[in-house]
Amino acid sequence: MKYTVITGASSGIGYETALAFAARGKNLIIVARRLDKLEELKSKIQDSHSDVDVIIRTSDLSDTANSYKHYENLKEYQVETWINNAGLGESSSVSDQSLEKVESMLRLNIESLTILSTLFVRDYSHVEGTQLINVSSALGYATYIGGITYSASKYFVSAFTEGLAKELELKSAKMKAKVLAPAVTETEFEKTAQDVEEFDYKNFMPMYHTAKQMAGFMMELYDNDKVVGIVDESYNFNLRDQIYPILGV
Numbered sequence: 001m002k003y004t005v006i007t008g009a010s011s012g013i014g015y016e017t018a019l020a021f022a023a024r025g026k027n028l029i030i031v032a033r034r035l036d037k038l039e040e041l042k043s044k045i046q047d048s049h050s051d052v053d054v055i056i057r058t059s060d061l062s063d064t065a066n067s068y069k070h071y072e073n074l075k076e077y078q079v080e081t082w083i084n085n086a087g088l089g090e091s092s093s094v095s096d097q098s099l100e101k102v103e104s105m106l107r108l109n110i111e112s113l114t115i116l117s118t119l120f121v122r123d124y125s126h127v128e129g130t131q132l133i134n135v136s137s138a139l140g141y142a143t144y145i146g147g148i149t150y151s152a153s154k155y156f157v158s159a160f161t162e163g164l165a166k167e168l169e170l171k172s173a174k175m176k177a178k179v180l181a182p183a184v185t186e187t188e189f190e191k192t193a194q195d196v197e198e199f200d201y202k203n204f205m206p207m208y209h210t211a212k213q214m215a216g217f218m219m220e221l222y223d224n225d226k227v228v229g230i231v232d233e234s235y236n237f238n239l240r241d242q243i244y245p246i247l248g249v
């Protein structure tokens with residue numbers, strides 16, 4: 001049995017992506033901190049796709065020791081696709097940002113993603129059909145004033161994953177590495193980034209995608225050989241080759 005691992009599956013893009021992979025009959029390992037949300041997702045999947053195996057794993061991936069443990073605890077499963085989607089935003093100027101939140105964000109968005117990507121590549125890059133998809137952001141390609149540190153964390157995700165895709169290609173590895181770069185998407189993201197109880201996308205955002213639309217774009221990227229799937233300023237989804245210049249080839 002092969003599995004698709006999705007971090008941050010308890011809400012938003014990860015939740016809808018889990019439903020989209022389940023609809024294709026893919027067995028899932030769903031990861032986040034909130035057990036109740038993961039259980040709700042599992043029962044929703046099993047109502048419509050009883051043949052799909054769903055494994056729940058709770059982990060706080062902003063603690064890097066947990067990232068190693070989480071990977072180690074999955075060794076008994078054969079992983080086909082690994083999606084590092086869990087991420088956190090911080091909407092403040094640099095002078096106002098909470099360093100406690102920023103530390104947690106950098107550990108989750110950068111360190112945990114790098115650890116999990118590295119371990120997966122080490123074990124599976126020779127396996128045909130494997131994919132690593134890291135979720136960056138349109139703000140991983142253009143700096144957003146009002147969330148510079150978050151933007152910079154996503155620059156890391158984009159540069160790391162685009163570079164890895166080239167490295168795998170040069171080594172004739174079987175694994176593909178890809179970057180999904182959403183723009184504004186209606187999820188719990190803004191609530192967490194702005195530390196508010198609710199966020200009304202309809203009133204405050206001129207344009208956005210739903211999490212279900214974004215999961216559809218994730219599947220387009222999954223089905224395609226391009227390295228980057230990015231939402232542009234007009235909110236069109238584009239599949240592209242590496243965007244950052246690559247040296248050392």
Ligand SMILES: NC(=O)c1ccc[n+]([C@@H]2O[C@H](COP(=O)([O-])OP(=O)(O)OC[C@H]3O[C@@H](n4cnc5c(N)ncnc54)[C@H](OP(=O)(O)O)[C@@H]3O)[C@@H](O)[C@H]2O)c1
Pocket residue numbers: 007008009010011012013014031032033034035037059060061062063085086087088089108135136137138181182183184185186187188189190192
């Ligand atoms: N929504 C947007 O506008 C937007 C735009 C561009 C990029 N993105 C990126 O898309 C990805 C998914 O975000 P989303 O929009 O779907 O937001 P979301 O609804 O807030 O989902 C975030 C997911 O990450 C999980 N998570 C957060 N902190 C975690 C931790 N410490 N350990 C483990 N899991 C954790 C959350 O689960 P628990 O709370 O249960 O742990 C949740 O499942 C993120 O990487 C985000 O940066 C979002």
